[in-house]
Amino acid sequence: MFFEKYDPLKEEMFAVLDKDGKVINKDEEPDIDDETLLKMYRTMVLARVADVKALQFQRQGRMLTFAPVQGQEACQIGPMAASDTKDWLVPAFREAAAMLYKGVTLEQSYLYWYGNERGSQFDEGVNVLPVNVPIGSQVNHAAGIAYASKILEKGESVFTYIGDGGTSHGEFHEGVNFGAVYDVPMITIIQNNQYAISTPRAQATKAKTLAQKAIAYGIPGIQVDGNDVLAMYRVAQEALKRARNGEGPTLIEAFTYRLGPHTTSDDPSIYRSDEEVEEWKTKDPLIRFRKYLSNKKLWNQEKEDKLQEEMKQYVIKTFKKVEKTGQYGPDDVFDFNYETMPKDLKKQKEDYLAYLKESEGE
Amino acid sequence: MATLTLLGAINHTLEQQMEKDKSVVVFGEDAGFEGGVFRVTAGLQKKFGKDRVFDTPIAEAGIIGAGVGMAINGLRPVAEIQFSGFMFPGYNQIAMHMARMRNRSRGKYSVPMVLRMPYGGGVRALEHHSESLETLFAHIPGLKLVIPSTPYDAKGLLTAAIKDNDPVIYFEPKKIYRAFKQEVPEEEYTVEIGKARVVQEGSDVTVVSWGAMMRDTLKAIESLKDEGISVEVIDLRTIAPMDSETVVESVKKTGRFLVVHEAVKTLGIGAELISRVNEGAFFHLEAQPVRLTSPDITVPLPKGEHHHIVDQKRIAQAIKKLANFE
Numbered sequence: 001m002f003f004e005k006y007d008p009l010k011e012e013m014f015a016v017l018d019k020d021g022k023v024i025n026k027d028e029e030p031d032i033d034d035e036t037l038l039k040m041y042r043t044m045v046l047a048r049v050a051d052v053k054a055l056q057f058q059r060q061g062r063m064l065t066f067a068p069v070q071g072q073e074a075c076q077i078g079p080m081a082a083s084d085t086k087d088w089l090v091p092a093f094r095e096a097a098a099m100l101y102k103g104v105t106l107e108q109s110y111l112y113w114y115g116n117e118r119g120s121q122f123d124e125g126v127n128v129l130p131v132n133v134p135i136g137s138q139v140n141h142a143a144g145i146a147y148a149s150k151i152l153e154k155g156e157s158v159f160t161y162i163g164d165g166g167t168s169h170g171e172f173h174e175g176v177n178f179g180a181v182y183d184v185p186m187i188t189i190i191q192n193n194q195y196a197i198s199t200p201r202a203q204a205t206k207a208k209t210l211a212q213k214a215i216a217y218g219i220p221g222i223q224v225d226g227n228d229v230l231a232m233y234r235v236a237q238e239a240l241k242r243a244r245n246g247e248g249p250t251l252i253e254a255f256t257y258r259l260g261p262h263t264t265s266d267d268p269s270i271y272r273s274d275e276e277v278e279e280w281k282t283k284d285p286l287i288r289f290r291k292y293l294s295n296k297k298l299w300n301q302e303k304e305d306k307l308q309e310e311m312k313q314y315v316i317k318t319f320k321k322v323e324k325t326g327q328y329g330p331d332d333v334f335d336f337n338y339e340t341m342p343k344d345l346k347k348q349k350e351d352y353l354a355y356l357k358e359s360e361g362e
Numbered sequence: 363m364a365t366l367t368l369l370g371a372i373n374h375t376l377e378q379q380m381e382k383d384k385s386v387v388v389f390g391e392d393a394g395f396e397g398g399v400f401r402v403t404a405g406l407q408k409k410f411g412k413d414r415v416f417d418t419p420i421a422e423a424g425i426i427g428a429g430v431g432m433a434i435n436g437l438r439p440v441a442e443i444q445f446s447g448f449m450f451p452g453y454n455q456i457a458m459h460m461a462r463m464r465n466r467s468r469g470k471y472s473v474p475m476v477l478r479m480p481y482g483g484g485v486r487a488l489e490h491h492s493e494s495l496e497t498l499f500a501h502i503p504g505l506k507l508v509i510p511s512t513p514y515d516a517k518g519l520l521t522a523a524i525k526d527n528d529p530v531i532y533f534e535p536k537k538i539y540r541a542f543k544q545e546v547p548e549e550e551y552t553v554e555i556g557k558a559r560v561v562q563e564g565s566d567v568t569v570v571s572w573g574a575m576m577r578d579t580l581k582a583i584e585s586l587k588d589e590g591i592s593v594e595v596i597d598l599r600t601i602a603p604m605d606s607e608t609v610v611e612s613v614k615k616t617g618r619f620l621v622v623h624e625a626v627k628t629l630g631i632g633a634e635l636i637s638r639v640n641e642g643a644f645f646h647l648e649a650q651p652v653r654l655t656s657p658d659i660t661v662p663l664p665k666g667e668h669h670h671i672v673d674q675k676r677i678a679q680a681i682k683k684l685a686n687f688e
């Protein structure tokens with residue numbers, strides 16, 4: 001019944017908090033226990049600090065190209081906090097915060113962006129797919145995972161993420177449509193961060209909102225203030241209800257902003273103004289949530305300073321570890337292509353190892 | 363004459379062709395306003411306007427398929443795929459339509475289109491940004507595939523590609539986009555598609571390569587200059603249609619053949635070249651032909667890349683072995 005109240009054609013934006021962290025939609029304020037609220041905030045701060053530090057490491061030539069998540073923490077932490085451990089996360093490539101919440105370790109996350117596949121070898125019980133670079137393709141995986149969950153009666157729901165630009169892709173259409181046709185437990189979250197590299201959202205589609213796209217698939221669609229972690233939590237909760245009741249997929253447009261560059265290879269000053277960025281900084285999802293927690297007497301400056309310092313130390317320590325363990329032997333490139341290495345590839349590996357040995361002394 | 367990088371030569375050529383031919387249009391993801399993620403199309407939108415130079419939605423099937431339509435109806439599209447690894451969603455359009463329209467319509471429709479894409483590794487890029495997918499295009503009848511390794515050829519091949527009435531895939535070796543400069547004539551000229559270039563004549567060993575690997579090959583040969591090996595070096599430049607003649611004639615002279623490429627071994631372009639050498643110069647061979655390629659493995663993330671792409675040292679070693687084989 002929840003989604004029926006929000007007609008995507010009316011172009012309303014669902015929100016719970018205003019930008020000062022005040023509750024403006026009391027009826028929809030989710031009932032979240034203190035422990036979870038604090039875990040959500042801690043993970044948001046971890047993701048932010050990891051991001052800021054990684055940018056510094058990258059500028060020092062110690063980190064490779066990566067896709068910063070800054071500004072989009074709320075669209076990721078809200079839904080993940082609403083999910084169960086067994087629910088899946090099928091990310092695109094800018095979901096570091098969501099991945100951390102679902103149990104990917106910071107070391108793994110850093111390893112991946114450091115250029116090592118071991119960063120995608122997540123722990124047992126962490127139902128998260130590796131970072132997905134080819135735009136849109138993950139949406140079809142999500143549909144399939146959800147389909148399997150349904151017919152195998154696993155009770156798992158599936159979250160997938162995509163960017164505003166990604167909604168132009170054929171695979172977005174195919175995946176959302178596939179999921180809708182079979183009423184699978186799938187929740188697609190579009191992070192509308194206003195740009196696809198340099199291309200503004202308005203050039204990706206003529207649709208007025210991205211949530212409206214749901215209409216054509218015959219599923220609910222809703223536009224949400226993506227910098228409001230409680231709104232994101234609340235909407236995900238309702239989408240999960242649908243998924244678990246066998247009512248099918250939901251499409252969520254999280255209206256947000258990428259505060260950082262597209263990747264560390266990008267120069268955003270070519271296509272957007274400083275004023276625009278500054279304006280969005282006032283809507284920072286972390287500040288808003290912190291104020292909410294302070295109002296609830298769960299947070300204060302002292303705790304904030306302590307957490308910031310703790311996370312900084314943790315992030316630095318983890319990155320230094322990755323610099324040590326992130327190097328790469330020949331086994332790593334050969335041994336995971338098949339379950340059993342074919343004879344022909346074995347021979348190629350032997351030849352390569354022989355070459356390495358032979359050239360050792362040179 | 364201007365001194366240009368490979369990237370600069372492509373930009374200059376696009377500008378020149380757009381000026382000369384109103385039917386040339388340029389588009390791709392971020393290719394308009396920003397001028398592409400590598401800035402290959404920088405300045406073109408400003409000069410020629412948004413109708414002729416534009417950003418597309420992220421949709422490779424759309425970019426390529428709409429390009430086919432434009433080409434059928436009077437335009438000469440030069441479309442960009444942001445990285446060659448992202449052509450896969452558009453591969454359907456390439457294989458089903460771009461390559462076949464002439465044949466299907468018995469010549470009524472043709473697709474005078476150029477599909478540009480940066481390709482290749484060695485730049486510590488993200489996943490799916492470092493592939494060498496030559497074979498996937500060379501294996502489709504109806505397509506041409508060119509790969510410049512110098513600014514001069516970049517201009518000549520692109521000009522030829524734009525003027526060609528058949529579809530041309532234009533691979534840009536991004537590793538050497540800005541690696542060095544070369545004098546490039548200001549006036550229009552073409553480099554014939556389907557013609558390899560003998561970079562250096564020699565009598566002991568024939569070495570064929572292309573793209574960024576050409577640079578490593580030349581450096582390897584330079585490192586061997588005191589070994590007394592006379593190497594004939596060929597830059598294949600066009601992968602399809604393949605210039606067997608230049609290669610075969612060279613092997614007839616040297617009797618020894620090495621091909622170096624970035625792509626994986628099985629069914630790589632090296633396999634095709636060795637077949638042609640066997641067919642054309644079998645009785646001149648003094649040693650078994652050798653291909654130096656990546657092993658048959660998935661392109662690793664940057665930290666593993668050095669196990670994938672052969673380097674200068676390995677090329678030098680292979681040339682030495684081949685020259686000394688008795």
Ligand SMILES: Cc1ncc(C[n+]2csc(CCOP(=O)(O)OP(=O)(O)O)c2C)c(N)n1
Pocket residue numbers: 094133134135136162163164165166167193195196197258262391420422444448451
């Ligand atoms: C199929 C495919 N085409 C092109 C790219 C190159 N690319 C990487 S990110 C990106 C823009 C994505 O924009 P959006 O979907 O809005 O997500 P955001 O980066 O803003 O998070 C592009 C074009 C790609 N990764 N995959």
